[in-house]
Amino acid sequence: MKASMIAYKPVGLALGAASGMLAGMAFKQAWKMIGHEEDAPNATDEDRTWREVLVAAALQGAIFALVKAAVDRAGATATRRLTGTWPD
Template sequence: MNAVRVLYKPVGLMLGVTGGLLAGIAFKQAWKIIGHDDDAPDATDEDRTWREVLLAATMQGAIFALVKAAIDRAGATATRRLTGTWPG
């Protein structure tokens, strides 16, 4: 493992945490618009329908995956610009 990869590990972890926080905020906002409710349903919420629970889970997964991929890619691209090496 080269030095860039070793140095990128803690940066990647911090980016991951930041991405998780941003994805959570984005999901809450999206659910307010689509679900017409402030809180997304939990899987065990008996007052919610299967459709609501599965839609919320699908949206949450898609948003988290999108944000994670975008932040990981941006971090790797920035590292290559700074160092000339892809951290991969």
């Protein structure tokens, strides 16, 4: 196993946990702006429309994917700076 991968594993785990929390906070703020409500709808909320539920799910997925990609990329870049090689 490459040194860069060994160095990246603990960093990746910590960043993954942090990115999940960051993405959750970002989604909550985005939904407040878009939905003008405190909480996004759950798929089983009977009083919510299909449109509300699907828009909330799509927005949440997009935010989580964007934050994960940004955090993973930053972690790989930092690993290369520390070890000189890009983690696989």
